Each structure stands twice: as C-alpha cells, then as structure tokens.
Amino acid sequence: MSKLVVKNVTLNYVNESKSWTKALENLNFSVDKGEFLSIIGPSGCGKSTILNLFTGLLSASEGEILLDGKKISGTGLDRGVVFQHYSLFPWMSAKKNISFALRQSFPAKSKKELAAVAEEYLAKMGLKGFEDKFPAELSGGMQQRVAIAKALAMDTELILMDEPFGAVDSKTRVVLQDQLLKMWDSGSERKTVVFITHDIDEAIFLSDRIIVMSSGPGRVKREIPVSFARPRDRFSFTKETGYAHLRNEIVNLFYDDLADKIGGEEVVL
C-alpha cells in the first residue's frame, strides 16, 4: 500500500528577480509503506523542495500529495523530520529538545514519562551521558543523532530526512548511516523514510528505491529499485553482483545532466 502519493505536482515560485520560476514540474511517484526511498539529484534540482512539500511547509502550485490517502495541507505531527541543520532548538538541552517535541505528540503523557522516553532514545543512539548538553556543546554528528532520536521518539509512521548527514565528516557519516539503518530495521514495523541526499553511495546503501532527479525544472528522471538483501553490510555488499552496474547507472544519470549544461564537453570532477 502506498504511504505517500505524489500526483501531477508542479511548484512555481517567485525568485529573487521577482519572476515566476518553475521549481518542480509534473512529478508523479509514490512511496510504499515501510519503504526507504532516497531522492538524489544535483543541487538545484528541487529535491529539498519536494521534502518541504511532504512536511507541509510548502504547498504545491498544481497537483496534490496524498498521505495515507488524505491530501497534505500544512504541517502535522504525523511526520517526523530531520533537517541538515537546526532540527534542534539551540536553547534546549538534548533531552529537552526531544521531550518538548514529544509533549506535542503525546499530550496525555506526564513530563516524567516523556523525559524517560527521551532518555531511552538518546541511549539507543549512543548518547548516554549527553542528555543535558546543549546542541552547541555537541559535535555535528551528535546533533544529528539527537535529531534522529527525536524523529524516532515521536514514533511517526513517516520520517522525512533532508540531507541529514550532509554536514558531518565522512567517518561520522558512515557510523550514522549504520545507526540509522539499525534503528529503522529494529522495530516491529519499518517506518516509511524519505531521504534526500546528493551522495550516490549513501543512497544505494540505505535505500529500497532511488529516485534520480534532473534539474531546471525539477523532474523525475528515473526510478531505480535497489534490491540488495537486508541487513546490508557496508563492506561486503559493494561486491555483490549488480552493485557496480547500478552505481554506474546512477552516476551516469547524475552527471549527464551536468554535462548537458556545460555543453556536452567532458567534465573533470
């Protein structure tokens, strides 16, 4: 069953020079329940814009987006979100950030219960002992772990992630990817995840399916299923048959767009 359905979605916006620009054009795709879907594309292809349509922070100019069969209008507590930056309030401790959000999701629960849930999820993300630290006292990777703990603790069926590991160093990124997959796979029921990234390897490692976007205006270029068995091991799965082929296919899709723009010349990256 589809968790999210994107139907004929077009988004126009007024750019800095006050003229109308098409950011997204006629998007059609859906995300299955329990699926891990990544959206990749060059910068400016509107992949973050799509995510903001899902969050409800933006609304489509044409077409509609259905969440559980109902049209999305505005933000909602049925969606957990992790942004690249500032998913946390800098003036709240790690624990307070989570319990503050939880109070919105579970208004009936007592503060004590919520604090306990917050501590539990922080511990799950390996942040025991950092509960009372402010975000500025944590490294970028730790901040993102708190943000993920928050999104998971809110226990929404849908989690939206906008380049959550884009600003952390590559070593930490690997750890965070593993941790995210472990958490995603450990519950009784997998949550639906929409994950925005520009990192091809990250997309392949994490996803059940990848949507490759092209830019100017943003369109779906190709949907590519990633059918490697789970749980995936970072080191062995790159040797599986089909991995190299899949990666090449995405790299080509990713960069031929770029080559077109520069006039078909060979691009040295």
Added chain:
Amino acid sequence: MRKIFRPADFIFILFLTLVLALPSAANTHSLYLAGLIAITQAIFVGRRIFGKNPEKIIALGDALLIVYIFLLLWELATSKFAWLDKFLYPTPGVVIKLFIEDMPNLLKGLASSAGLLIGGFSLALATAIPLGLYFGYKRRLKLAAKPFAKILGPIPPIVYIPYAIAVLPTFRAASTFIIFLGAFWPIFINTLNGVSDIDKKIMDSARMLNLSDRRMLLNVILPGSISSIMSGATIGLSFSFILLTSAEMIGATIGTGWYVKYFSDFADYPRVIVGIIFIGIVVTIITFFFDKLERYLLRWRKN
C-alpha cells in the same frame, strides 16, 4: 610565569611615598587618599595570589596603573602644589572623605532613584517584550508597527521631560513615564528585529511541531530572540539612567540626579564630584549584574 612585580606596584609605592612625604596644604585629607590606594592595592595583590586567570590580572594591573597615575596627578595638582584653583578642584582626599561621610544621604537618594528606575524600566520590559514578540511573530502587525517605531523611536525622550512634568500629577508619575518611554522603543524595536532574525530553519522545525501560539512565543520565539532583546534592554537601561538623572535634575527634591544639581547650585563642588562618582559606581554595578544575567540567559551559545 606570573611576574611578581607589576608596573602598577611601582607607581603605587611612588605614590604612597609622595602622598605621605610631601607636605600638603591644610585640610586636604591626603591620608584618605593613601588609605583608598592601600586598600585597592591590597585587593590587587590578593587577586594576584588567589586569581586564576593571568590575562585578567594583567588587565586589572594595567587599569590600576592608569587610575594611580590619574589620582597621583590630581593629588599633586591640588593638595601638594596647588596648581589648580582650590574652590573648583577639591583634593581627592576631600572627595573620598565626603563620599564616606555623605553615604547615608547618597543611599537615601539612590533608594528614591532606584524606585523610579525600577518602576519605569520594568514597565518598559513588561510591555515592550511581549508586544515585540507578538508583533514580530504576526507579520501583519509587524508591518503595521514598523513605521511608528521608525518615527517615534528616534525622538530623544529627553524632550518629553518638561511636558511630562507639566502634564502628569506627580514628579514620580512623570519620571516613571519618561523612563518607560525611553526604554520602551529600543527594547520593542530590538525584540521585533530579534524575532525576524530567528533562523528560518529553526522556525521551520518549530512549525513542524504544530505548536500553540503560547508555546511558540514562550519556548521558541522568546529564547530565539533573547540576544536581541538583551541588547535592546541594555540600550534601554542606559537611556533610563540618562533620563532619570535628567528628570531628577529638573524636577525632583530627592535622588542622585537631584543631589548633583542641588549642590552645584550651592557651588559645593566636592559634593558634585562625589555625586558623579557615586552615579558612576551604581551604573557600573548594575551593568555588571546585567551582563551576568545576559550570560546566563545565553549560556546555550558556544562560549
């Protein structure tokens, strides 16, 4: 490592020798000056022994050096060599002695001034911050308020003083109102701007939580703009001081501003200087605690 001997020490010893050894004119009370310097130096030495931050100690020593030189020149120019007119330029010893003796009067004046200041300034805080937050949050209200803030804000509130004293029934009401007015605009405008300056991504994260207006204002907008609010409050506070003392000099019968004005009418310049120094000390103490408060409220920032 830590230097045992600092330039300030050298001046201190030179100072004490000069103050004690050179003959003074009559009634210059040089011993008061010597006493003050000795206490200051004792505190400085104590800091050096027990203090942890060497940079702070060096800065303190440098500041003391300047203070010592200034006081020494003052003492030499008045008490020792009488280069300056005795009537207009009292000796430091006389000022210190008066400062101590007149302390009960000064404190009484301070109590009155503090009452006005706290009244007017807290009224400004209590109205400007909530209004600024709410107006900043609601875009339409912000756009409506901006032109008023732009026109009314820059009027120097000092010009309201004579009119307010004439219109309002008591001096207390008039000066409270003027202090309120002087503090209101900088706090309101800074709060308004502080709300607009909150990072859009933080606001997006907050919007994802579908917060009620109350929780949004209290838990997101207020802490998010606290840094601007505090700088507005600091400006408002210094305006308040200026307005308070000006108002007191014009219409009061008690208070620190009145103290300075009253004794200058009698050409009692030693007391005028005492009053000025006293106000300086009070303002420094208040600013010190204000800084502490700001640091506490912004403790979540990196350093």
